[in-house]
Amino acid sequence: MTPNIVTEEPVTEETRQRRTAPLAERRLDGAGAATVIPKPLGPLSSPQQRRVTRRVSRHDVMLMVGAGFSALCTTLLVFGRLTPLDGQLGFVTVGFVVFLATYAVLVALTEDRPAVVDKVMSALLASAALLAFAALFSVIIFTLWRGRTALPKTNTYLQDLSRTGPLDPLSKGGIAHAIVGTLLMTALALVFTVPLGVACSVYLNETRGRAAALVRTVVTAMTALPSILAGLFIFATWILILGFERSGLAASIAVSIMMLPIIIRSADVVLRLVPGSLREASAALGASQWRTVWHVLLPTARSGLTTAVILGVARGVGETAPVLLTAGFTSTMNLNPTKGPMVSLPLAAFELVRSPLPTQVARGFATAAVLMILVLVLFTLARFIGGRPAGRLSKRQARGAMTRSARDLRRMQARHHGVRA
Amino acid sequence: MTTTIDVAPDVHDATPQPRGLQVRRSRGDRAFFGGVSFSGLVVLSIMVAVGLFLAIQAAQALRVTGIWSFLVTAEWETDRGKFGISAVLLGTVLIAAVAVAVAFPISLGTALFITEVAPNWLRSALIALVDLMAAVPSVVYGLWGLFLLEGQIVGLSRWINTWFGWIPLFKVAGADPNSPLASATVYTASIFIAGVVVAMMVMPIQCVVMREVFSQVPVGEREGAFALGSTRWGMIRVVALPFGRGGIIGGSMLGLGRALGETIAVLLILSPSFNINFHILQAGGNSVSYLIASRYNETGGVGLSALFAAGLALFAVTLVVNSTASWFVARSRSGASSEA
Numbered sequence: 014m015t016p017n018i019v020t021e022e023p024v025t026e027e028t029r030q031r032r033t034a035p036l037a038e039r040r041l042d043g044a045g046a047a048t049v050i051p052k053p054l055g056p057l058s059s060p061q062q063r064r065v066t067r068r069v070s071r072h073d074v075m076l077m078v079g080a081g082f083s084a085l086c087t088t089l090l091v092f093g094r095l096t097p098l099d100g101q102l103g104f105v106t107v108g109f110v111v112f113l114a115t116y117a118v119l120v121a122l123t124e125d126r127p128a129v130v131d132k133v134m135s136a137l138l139a140s141a142a143l144l145a146f147a148a149l150f151s152v153i154i155f156t157l158w159r160g161r162t163a164l165p166k167t168n169t170y171l172q173d174l175s176r177t178g179p180l181d182p183l184s185k186g187g188i189a190h191a192i193v194g195t196l197l198m199t200a201l202a203l204v205f206t207v208p209l210g211v212a213c214s215v216y217l218n219e220t221r222g223r224a225a226a227l228v229r230t231v232v233t234a235m236t237a238l239p240s241i242l243a244g245l246f247i248f249a250t251w252i253l254i255l256g257f258e259r260s261g262l263a264a265s266i267a268v269s270i271m272m273l274p275i276i277i278r279s280a281d282v283v284l285r286l287v288p289g290s291l292r293e294a295s296a297a298l299g300a301s302q303w304r305t306v307w308h309v310l311l312p313t314a315r316s317g318l319t320t321a322v323i324l325g326v327a328r329g330v331g332e333t334a335p336v337l338l339t340a341g342f343t344s345t346m347n348l349n350p351t352k353g354p355m356v357s358l359p360l361a362a363f364e365l366v367r368s369p370l371p372t373q374v375a376r377g378f379a380t381a382a383v384l385m386i387l388v389l390v391l392f393t394l395a396r397f398i399g400g401r402p403a404g405r406l407s408k409r410q411a412r413g414a415m416t417r418s419a420r421d422l423r424r425m426q427a428r429h430h431g432v433r434a
Numbered sequence: 435m436t437t438t439i440d441v442a443p444d445v446h447d448a449t450p451q452p453r454g455l456q457v458r459r460s461r462g463d464r465a466f467f468g469g470v471s472f473s474g475l476v477v478l479s480i481m482v483a484v485g486l487f488l489a490i491q492a493a494q495a496l497r498v499t500g501i502w503s504f505l506v507t508a509e510w511e512t513d514r515g516k517f518g519i520s521a522v523l524l525g526t527v528l529i530a531a532v533a534v535a536v537a538f539p540i541s542l543g544t545a546l547f548i549t550e551v552a553p554n555w556l557r558s559a560l561i562a563l564v565d566l567m568a569a570v571p572s573v574v575y576g577l578w579g580l581f582l583l584e585g586q587i588v589g590l591s592r593w594i595n596t597w598f599g600w601i602p603l604f605k606v607a608g609a610d611p612n613s614p615l616a617s618a619t620v621y622t623a624s625i626f627i628a629g630v631v632v633a634m635m636v637m638p639i640q641c642v643v644m645r646e647v648f649s650q651v652p653v654g655e656r657e658g659a660f661a662l663g664s665t666r667w668g669m670i671r672v673v674a675l676p677f678g679r680g681g682i683i684g685g686s687m688l689g690l691g692r693a694l695g696e697t698i699a700v701l702l703i704l705s706p707s708f709n710i711n712f713h714i715l716q717a718g719g720n721s722v723s724y725l726i727a728s729r730y731n732e733t734g735g736v737g738l739s740a741l742f743a744a745g746l747a748l749f750a751v752t753l754v755v756n757s758t759a760s761w762f763v764a765r766s767r768s769g770a771s772s773e774a
Binding site: 234 | 462463478480481484487542546547552563566567571573574575587589666694696697701723730753755
């Protein structure tokens with residue numbers, strides 16, 4: 014349909030003259046000038062569609078499946094009949110190479126050289142990723158699988174190993190002492206690192222100058238500190254020089270030294286992401302700097318700071334080497350972190366699997382599985398909390414903020430009326 | 435009421451002078467600054483104390499042997515005053531080198547797959563998985579390596595030894611590839627296996643840095659390559675890889691720094707020896723962290739001080755590697771805003 018915008022005026026002698034007049038004259042003339050819209054060419058013969066550029070076509074899938082099947086058969090033949098080879102690893106490797114070659118040949122039937130290279134390289138990239146994630150899943154599943162005998166038993170979580178000999182069955186004894194030890198050590202380490210780490214990252218963000226740059230450099234350098242050296246440091250100072258005994262406290266200090274740089278660096282990044290406009294708005298309203306930090310900066314970055322702390326905890330919970338040097342090893346429950354040896358989950362797993370007895374090894378795997386599940390939970394929590402950018406509220410938080418500001422409004426109005434009356 | 439307005443000074447004549455700001459801080463602000471500066475100072479002093487303490491404690495042992503002798507001696511007999519880190523440091527470096535050699539292609543491929551190949555719905559899940567891989571405790575990887583991987587990988591070790599045994603690095607003393615009855619124990623507990631396990635911990639660290647860099651490739655250049663008719667791999671080769679070179683090098687070196695200090699997995703897998711051992715497939719090897727973890731308890735005096743000297747050497751190597759890595763990442767075109 015032609016859009017009819019222009020109303021035709023009757024063609025008289027005058028209008029004809031005006032239309033045939035030179036352009037400049039027509040423009041100046043003004044009155045009665047008509048806009049002429051050219052006629053469209055009519056509907057397009059076929060409606061244009063957006064081309065899909067990144068979809069995998071049926072042809073591609075068929076090529077992949079065909080190459081995979083061919084590779085499987087060839088490898089079976091090679092391994093079973095032609096050469097006396099063995100080993101799962103060899104089977105997979107040979108199969109993969111055969112697959113790539115077959116795939117390249119199949120693609121080359123229809124495509125040109127750059128396309129063949131592209132397909133083969135894409136397959137290589139995908140298999141690198143596949144290998145990495147297969148390894149990760151193999152680690153997770155293997156640990157759970159080997160821990161399966163001890164994991165479902167409740168005594169694993171409720172008893173310690175003090176009255177259990179290495180030859181006792183799995184229905185006796187457990188790793189409650191290690192779970193409690195890990196919780197206590199982590200809690201203590203959090204008490205040390207959270208205030209210090211957050212305050213230090215605020216310092217890095219709120220002050221400029223050589224001192225802050227120096228602190229930042231040193232903290233970055235300390236992320237490189239091998240964990241065993243943190244343990245050795247605490248072992249030499251706290252235990253050998255100051256003469257304290259090996260305890261959960263010593264271990265938590267060592268772990269704190271490992272966690273601090275991680276927490277400071279991630280908190281530093283998070284605080285830097287807080288929009289400058291929020292700080293400026295706060296300053297423009299007359300807030301002093303510490304009020305800005307306390308009421309604007311920290312609440313805005315709360316989710317990111319939580320993530321930073323949780324990632325630090327996930328790292329600290331899994332640290333074995335510093336705990337090995339500072340906590341000592343025990344098989345009894347110890348609730349006092351300042352006295353006596355205390356064991357954590359990774360250390361218990363490490364010590365238990367070094368035993369030659371299968372029940373102890375099974376206990377060790379159960380300990381490792383519990384540790385891994387703990388880390389997985391912490392990690393999921395961190396992703397869940399830190400998924401939102403700084404300052405963006407969830408629905409519930411937004412409702413809470415609205416309630417609070419409504420309460421503020423009522424309070425102000427009440428005060429206002431009070432002054433009037 | 436009449437007011438007189440002063441004639442404004444001629445703004446064009448006066449050279450613009452920044453107004454001097456006078457900051458008068460309230461008492462609360464002063465306390466706040468005192469508090470956070472103090473915490474910064476505490477963190478600084480803890481970190482410096484660790485380094486300084488290592489150096490001071492190491493001094494005693496270094497005085498006994500001398501720095502040069504400490505660097506070249508292979509034995510570790512502190513009672514006789516004959517000890518040095520050449521063997522353990524070599525073991526450390528070899529384990530880290532194997533780890534990076536194994537992890538590098540996988541992490542590069544994974545990073546490119548995540549940024550360039552994977553569909554959008556898969557991408558965030560894969561990113562989370564890589565982060566998760568970094569969070570799995572090293573003792574879990576160690577158990578996996580000791581109980582699952584070691585049995586599987588001995589075949590690979592034997593294969594490498596059979597075909598590439600003429601390279602000194604892959605030679606195994608006491609292994610006869612032609613004998614069907616040869617025991618597999620010469621291949622277990624080797625630097626190679628420890629390195630492969632450490633590669634599992636190194637890979638996510640490398641992958642995170644590389645992915646970060648590849649995701650910053652300018653869209654214009656990317657689309658320019660496509661518009662000129664490039665395939666996806668062509669785009670990766672001429673745009674993404676050159677752009678991310680700094681991140682690739684820096685990320686690999688960050689992984690190397692982590693691999694150098696890894697303790698528990700090495701402690702579980704390696705069987706110790708104090709010879710200079712180049713043969714990575716052969717059973718036995720050592721590393722600085724292994725040495726510290728196994729000897730810290732039985733010695734005092736010079737022995738402990740020698741451990742500190744070894745720790746100091748390890749720390750120095752790690753620090754140099756990590757600083758170089760940060761330098762590479764920061765100096766590259768892509769590193770302007772990255773955090774590594």
